[in-house]
Amino acid sequence: MEARYSKLRSLFDEKSEFFREVQRETEEQIEQKSRCVSKLTRKGFPVVFGNSSKPFVSDTFLDTVKNSVLTNLTRDFFKTKKEGYCPGCGEWCKRFERAHTIKERPDIAKEALDSVMAKHQEEGSFEMSEFLNGFIQLHRKYPITSICTACHLILDKKIRKEIPRGHLTYEELRKLDYKGARPIDILIEGVGFDGDKYTDVPKSISDLRCVIFQGVATEYLRTAFTSVKVSPTPKQRAISTWTRHEFTGWYDKEEYDNDGAVLYFFISGTSDNVSMKEVLKAIFEDRFKYRYPYRHTLFQFEITIKLKLASGEIVEITNKMQ
Numbered sequence: 676m677e678a679r680y681s682k683l684r685s686l687f688d689e690k691s692e693f694f695r696e697v698q699r700e701t702e703e704q705i706e707q708k709s710r711c712v713s714k715l716t717r718k719g720f721p722v723v724f725g726n727s728s729k730p731f732v733s734d735t736f737l738d739t740v741k742n743s744v745l746t747n748l749t750r751d752f753f754k755t756k757k758e759g760y761c762p763g764c765g766e767w768c769k770r771f772e773r774a775h776t777i778k779e780r781p782d783i784a785k786e787a788l789d790s791v792m793a794k795h796q797e798e799g800s801f802e803m804s805e806f807l808n809g810f811i812q813l814h815r816k817y818p819i820t821s822i823c824t825a826c827h828l829i830l831d832k833k834i835r836k837e838i839p840r841g842h843l844t845y846e847e848l849r850k851l852d853y854k855g856a857r858p859i860d861i862l863i864e865g866v867g868f869d870g871d872k873y874t875d876v877p878k879s880i881s882d883l884r885c886v887i888f889q890g891v892a893t894e895y896l897r898t899a900f901t902s903v904k905v906s907p908t909p910k911q912r913a914i915s916t917w918t919r920h921e922f923t924g925w926y927d928k929e930e931y932d933n934d935g936a937v938l939y940f941f942i943s944g945t946s947d948n949v950s951m952k953e954v955l956k957a958i959f960e961d962r963f964k965y966r967y968p969y970r971h972t973l974f975q976f977e978i979t980i981k982l983k984l985a986s987g988e989i990v991e992i993t994n995k996m997q
């Protein structure tokens with residue numbers, strides 16, 4: 676079982692032997708067929724996207740073509756094995772399926788559309804065949820393999836979820852469900868954060884929030900989060916549990932004169948989703964008009980976190996410039 680998993684996992688590693696083999700096979704199929712599939716060269720089906728009174732919506736276009744045109748085209752180009760040894764599990768199998776590797780069909784289609792539109796920006800239209808050809812040619816970069824049904828299922832339901840999704844925006848991150856999620860990796864860099872690098876992986880989402888709060892100037896820790904209090908009132912204590920945490924005072928208003936001093940704040944216990952909202956707010960929400968000290972956001976350092984969601988999916992959160 677482990678051998679099968681690591682073999683399938685290597686389909687996501689462009690340097691692995693299995694990936695290269697799949698890439699060679701895909702290229703061969705493209706070369707053999709490109710000349711004879713007329714859909715890729717035919718003229719007379721222009722798609723107008725600019726200089727028109729009617730708006731062109733990329734997503735609608737992609738939605739329309741993905742289940743009809745692109746499915747058929749993929750089937751025409753990339754044949755599945757009939758019966759034989761599966762390269763995933765190494766066993767004799769009777770049913771094979773086409774499986775995408777590092778990029779799936781909707782993303783490949785989007786890339787093909789973006790590139791054909793960029794190329795014809797001035798004319799505001801392109802030939803449908805040029806888009807289809809671009810879509811097929813991209814499979815040289817994002818190849819397709821033929822594996823057995825069981826391997827395909829493992830690939831899509833398990834292994835693909837281990838691979839972090841591409842860059843997610845603040846808006847997208849806010850929509851995820853963090854219930855039962857846990858941090859699996861962290862890197863915080865920036866002068867002043869206990870030296871240059873911080874890599875101690877927090878045990879829970881609530882611990883992660885506490886680490887994030889350490890990277891917020893004291894002045895804003897006092898005011899920007901409802902779950903942080905210098906001293907919770909009896910009423911607040913009645914509705915929530917508060918845990919005392921040690922902080923180092925910094926960038927505080929002069930009246931406090933706390934720079935470098937040990938300070939205590941209480942943090943209230945909340946659900947994973949509420950805690951993550953505060954984490955994301957601290958990392959991403961624009962707070963300062965002027966870059967002072969050096970970020971617009973409450974959290975003042977460069978951070979990359981990997982979280983494993985309850986679904987098994989891994990999400991990467993970073994404020995590094997992309």
Ligand SMILES: [Zn+2]
Pocket residue numbers: 761762763764765766768822823824825826
């Ligand atoms: Zn298999």
